[in-house]
Amino acid sequence: MSGKxxxxxxxxxxxxxxxxxxxxxxxxxxxxxxxxxxxxxxxTDPSYKGQSVVQTFPLIGNYGIITPDKEGLKxxxxxxxxxxxxxxxxxxxxEEILDKYLKDNDxxxxxxxxxxxxxxxxxxxxxxxxxxxxxxxxxxxxxIKSYRITDPVSEVSITEEKIxxxxxxxxxxxxxxxxxxxxxxxxxxxKRGCEVHLxxxxxxxxxxxxxxxxxxxxxxxxxxxxxNKDQIEVLKQLREDGYPTMGICLGHQLLALSHGFKTRxxxxxxxxxNHPVRNEETKRIYISSQNHGYEVVGESIDENVxxxxxxxxxxxxxxxxxxxxxxxxxVQFHPEACGGPKDTEFLFDEFMKMMGR
Numbered sequence: 001m002s003g004k005x006x007x008x009x010x011x012x013x014x015x016x017x018x019x020x021x022x023x024x025x026x027x028x029x030x031x032x033x034x035x036x037x038x039x040x041x042x043x044t045d046p047s048y049k050g051q052s053v054v055q056t057f058p059l060i061g062n063y064g065i066i067t068p069d070k071e072g073l074k075x076x077x078x079x080x081x082x083x084x085x086x087x088x089x090x091x092x093x094x095e096e097i098l099d100k101y102l103k104d105n106d107x108x109x110x111x112x113x114x115x116x117x118x119x120x121x122x123x124x125x126x127x128x129x130x131x132x133x134x135x136x137x138x139x140x141x142x143x144i145k146s147y148r149i150t151d152p153v154s155e156v157s158i159t160e161e162k163i164x165x166x167x168x169x170x171x172x173x174x175x176x177x178x179x180x181x182x183x184x185x186x187x188x189x190x191k192r193g194c195e196v197h198l199x200x201x202x203x204x205x206x207x208x209x210x211x212x213x214x215x216x217x218x219x220x221x222x223x224x225x226x227x228n229k230d231q232i233e234v235l236k237q238l239r240e241d242g243y244p245t246m247g248i249c250l251g252h253q254l255l256a257l258s259h260g261f262k263t264r265x266x267x268x269x270x271x272x273x274n275h276p277v278r279n280e281e282t283k284r285i286y287i288s289s290q291n292h293g294y295e296v297v298g299e300s301i302d303e304n305v306x307x308x309x310x311x312x313x314x315x316x317x318x319x320x321x322x323x324x325x326x327x328x329x330x331v332q333f334h335p336e337a338c339g340g341p342k343d344t345e346f347l348f349d350e351f352m353k354m355m356g357r
Contacts, residue, residue, distance in 0.1 A: 005110045007081060007118070008139040010129045015118055019134075020085050020109035021102025027147045028052040028078035030130040031293065032119045034272030038339040039098075040065060043080065043107075044072040046156035046180030047249065047291050049222035050149030052079030052132065053271075056119050061086040064094030065101045069338065071182040075102070076156060076222075079132045080109035081118070108132050126267040127293060152222040153231070153250075156180040157201035164189075164196040171357045175199055175213040175243075179221030179231065179250050184336040188348050189217065193357070202230065205237035215355040216243040218251025218330065225253035225263045225294055232257045239326065244354035246347070247330030249292055255330045256321060262300035266317070269293035270332075273341060276313035277320070277333060285313060286344050289337030296321065296332070327354050 007015040009030065032054035033042055039060050042053060060082040085098050102109050110132060122128070129147045131139050157178045164186055171193035176186065179201050189196050197211060201221075208216065216238065228250075235258035238245075247255045253263050270290040277288050298308055298318040309329055310320030320331040335344035 003134065006133055006136045007110055007113065008131045008133060008136050008141075008144065009121070010141060010145040011125065012141060013121060014136050015110075015113045017081075017110035017113035020082065020099055020111040021080060022106045022108045024106065024108045025131065025133045026052065026079045026108050027129065027131045027144055029127060029147070029149065030054065030081075030122065031127055031269055031271060032056055032115075032122055033291070034274060035289075036273070038273065040069050041071045041338055043075040043077055044070040045182060045291060046072050046076045047220050047222045049076045049152040049156050049180065050078060051222075052081060052130065053077050054081040054115055054118055054122070055083070056115055058083040058115065059086060060084070061098035062089055063091035064089030065096045065098065066091070066093045067095060071184060071338070072156075075105045075107050077107060080107060081113055081115065082109070082111050083113065083115045085109075085111040122268050127269060149223050151227065153179050153201050153228055156222060158198060159200055161200065162198040164198065166193045166195045167191050169193055170195050172214040172352070172355050173197065173211070174215045174217050175208055175211055176217045177201065177203065177219055177231075177251065179219045179228070179254070181219035181221075182334070182336065184338045185217070185219055185248065188336045188345070192348060192352055201228075203234070205234045208234075208238060208243075209241065213243065214357070215351065216245045217351070218245065218247035218255055220249035220251065220291070220334065222250070224265070225250055225257060228254055242327060244351065245326070245328035245330075246351040246354070248334060248336070249332060252321070252330035252332050253294060253296055255328065256296040256301075259305055259323070260302065262297040263294050264297055265294050266292075270312070273337065273339075275333065277310045278313050279310055280308050281322075287341045288319070288333035288335075288344055289341060290333045292332060
């Protein structure tokens with residue numbers, strides 16, 4: 001593909017590159033991830049709905065596209081920005097190249113951009129909106145600034161319940177609230193003997209009570225957690241039932257909001273596979289995979305209701321909560337992460353113990 005393609009940020013700064021993926025324009029929130037691998041998992045993570053992702057690692061696509069590694073049914077990113085896209089991947093599992101995959105799924109991208117300089121801008125100025133286009137003179141800065149991700153959870157969630165059978169002997173029934181679930185959360189539960197009932201994000205408390213699961217699991221997902229008023233209200237109602245509960249990422253934030261705690265947007269978010277978190281109960285440090293632009297405000301946690309379970313070593317932000325008078329905990333990071341690290345995968349086993357399994 002010939003020609004030029006540009007990224008225009010809302011502050012007017014322009015980055016030049018060449019086309020990658022679909023030939024179209026896109027306005028979105030621009031975020032960066034420091035992961036060196038797992039680019040397919042990034043592309044297909046529903047939590048990236050409404051965002052264009054900058055890969056800080058300079059070479060992307062070197063092992064091609066591998067269908068079993070997807071975390072969602074399709075790519076959810078609005079755009080994709082890399083320094084170098086590999087056109088000759090080498091891996092025995094490779095099915096196609098990155099450029100073709102983006103074209104087939106109508107995702108515009110840019111390669112050849114100075115991603116180091118772009119990342120520095122996003123770190124210093126904070127996450128901002130941007131436009132991928134072929135002519136920067138046509139970019140409307142006011143339209144770019146005013147862009148906002150609206151109701152992304154309903155766009156990525158299933159609309160009808162779906163059941164995943166347990167691997168081997170069934171030991172528990174889990175209601176998994178789909179706010180934008182990653183496939184590996186489902187895999188992590190079914191391999192532990194859980195029959196997983198994947199529930200639409202708009203599922204009522206009455207339906208959960210009708211199902212009467214052994215445990216309740218709250219998935220990851222995109223957008224501002226405070227926008228999900230109905231989901232927060234459902235979690236408030238379900239607290240009375242005492243279901244053993246675990247939450248991840250957006251699920252962590254919604255559970256906190258249902259208890260009256262607060263959330264706020266981070267300057268540029270945590271996205272990557274190398275974030276250290278400290279367990280406040282054991283003081284042990286783990287390396288975690290993360291993808292979130294909002295945090296639960298640690299100072300807003302009522303000490304009579306809950307305590308901080310994990311804290312981010314880099315900036316001190318909240319990474320987990322254990323509820324004191326409920327059989328519930330949640331984490332901001334991804335213990336099920338593919339492609340890793342798996343340091344905190346044991347949290348799924350803790351959830352199983354909470355259910356008495």
